[in-house]
Amino acid sequence: MPHLFSPLTLRDVTFAHRAWMSPMMQFAAPPAGDDTGTPGDWHVQHLGSRAVAGAALVMVEATAVHPSGRSSEYDLGMWNDRQAGAFGRITDFVSSQGAVPGIQLVHAGRKGSTGRPWPDPERPQRSWTTVGPSDVAFGRLPMPEELSVADIGDLVGAFADGARRAASAGFRVLELHAAHGYLIHQFLSPHSNHRTDHYGGSLENRMRFALEVVDAVRGTWPDHLPLFVRVSATDWLAGDTDDVRPGWTVLDTLELAGRLKRRGVDLIDVSSGGSAPDAAIPVGPSYQVPFSARVRKEIEMPTAAVGLITDPHQADGIVADGEADAVFLARVLLRNPSWIRQAADELGHPLAHPAQYSRAFR
Numbered sequence: 001m002p003h004l005f006s007p008l009t010l011r012d013v014t015f016a017h018r019a020w021m022s023p024m025m026q027f028a029a030p031p032a033g034d035d036t037g038t039p040g041d042w043h044v045q046h047l048g049s050r051a052v053a054g055a056a057l058v059m060v061e062a063t064a065v066h067p068s069g070r071s072s073e074y075d076l077g078m079w080n081d082r083q084a085g086a087f088g089r090i091t092d093f094v095s096s097q098g099a100v101p102g103i104q105l106v107h108a109g110r111k112g113s114t115g116r117p118w119p120d121p122e123r124p125q126r127s128w129t130t131v132g133p134s135d136v137a138f139g140r141l142p143m144p145e146e147l148s149v150a151d152i153g154d155l156v157g158a159f160a161d162g163a164r165r166a167a168s169a170g171f172r173v174l175e176l177h178a179a180h181g182y183l184i185h186q187f188l189s190p191h192s193n194h195r196t197d198h199y200g201g202s203l204e205n206r207m208r209f210a211l212e213v214v215d216a217v218r219g220t221w222p223d224h225l226p227l228f229v230r231v232s233a234t235d236w237l238a239g240d241t242d243d244v245r246p247g248w249t250v251l252d253t254l255e256l257a258g259r260l261k262r263r264g265v266d267l268i269d270v271s272s273g274g275s276a277p278d279a280a281i282p283v284g285p286s287y288q289v290p291f292s293a294r295v296r297k298e299i300e301m302p303t304a305a306v307g308l309i310t311d312p313h314q315a316d317g318i319v320a321d322g323e324a325d326a327v328f329l330a331r332v333l334l335r336n337p338s339w340i341r342q343a344a345d346e347l348g349h350p351l352a353h354p355a356q357y358s359r360a361f362r
Contacts (some may be wrong), residue, residue, distance in 0.1 A: 002347040003320040004312070004327070010226040010266045010302065012137030013172050013328070015100055017351075018319055019340045020057035021050045022306055022328035023104040023175070027074040027116045031126070037064065037077025038086040043309040044244030047090055050333055051099035054351045058094045059328070060087070062106040065162035069183065072115050073126050078105060079158065084165035091170030096346065097354070104171030104230065105162045105217075107155060109183030109194070110137065110144035125182065133187045133209070135196040139277035150211060152199065155183070155211055160216035167222050174221050175228035176213060184210050188256070189235055189275045207256055212322050218264045228304075229260055230269040233291035234277040236276040250291060257299045265300040268295050269328060283307075286314060293323035304328050312343035 005017040028042040052060050063076040077083045091101040110132035132144035178184035186192040187209040193200050235247025255269050270292035273281050288307040296303040305324035309315050315327045332339050344351045
């Protein structure tokens, strides 16, 4: 059996194999009215089709825990029970195909209120005031308001409430988005966190918000279900200059990962970047895999690798060589929803197919 297609168990959840669908923003939720932030037909087909095509874990895109935490008004939300109820259709179908339904919770912080990444002339972008650990803007985006300590506590509670709703909606994996320059990452990185209170300054203080969120979420997310955290292993910033503060580093990630392990996090989803718009990132096949390998080896906890993993033998080798326990696949599944099933065929381990498609394999 190829390593990529061997099962993996975390807590009480067994994944049929280790080729997983990464969370990918769709900007397709209703932007206004009672259904704001709720999934619809687009999300059902987008997520359901990858379950049909063989993904062992189908992860819903970054879903905001508070209205201010959306990157656009078209983002999914998990801040009310109506939204949670609408996800049941998706979790039921994904589960019926033998896949595990998962969801990623997020607050965009200073990277919120940016609109869709394509023109929408029929509906000009609505804007709201963004928030962050400090009043430091991301590139040309508007300056955020610095969160008060009371506001920080409210957002910790919003993540916990989102986790509780996610469980009620039928999700069996929860991932916290602490990467790509969103709010949790903004607190972690000295590039975006200039606070002078107990949420800023030292590494210990900058990790405080992330650890408070994890503790609160682990208290509302069922103990028998796994909790993931996506991290940016590095900000890709080279050091201190007049206008650039040192960023989040691999050594910081290792320290954080050890803390997360002790708090009941089951897997680190290792990505990178997103904190600084002008960071020089050497993008190429498997460019983030060494970070996953280092966390896995030095912290001795499961990891997932992500980023330009596009070849079946490449993906299988990452797992076989112990660089990650699973791979998250993103753009390749947008280009080809059946990539996982085709990869299994190429590696000599065909996956079972739905009876409705059986005539194609006779």
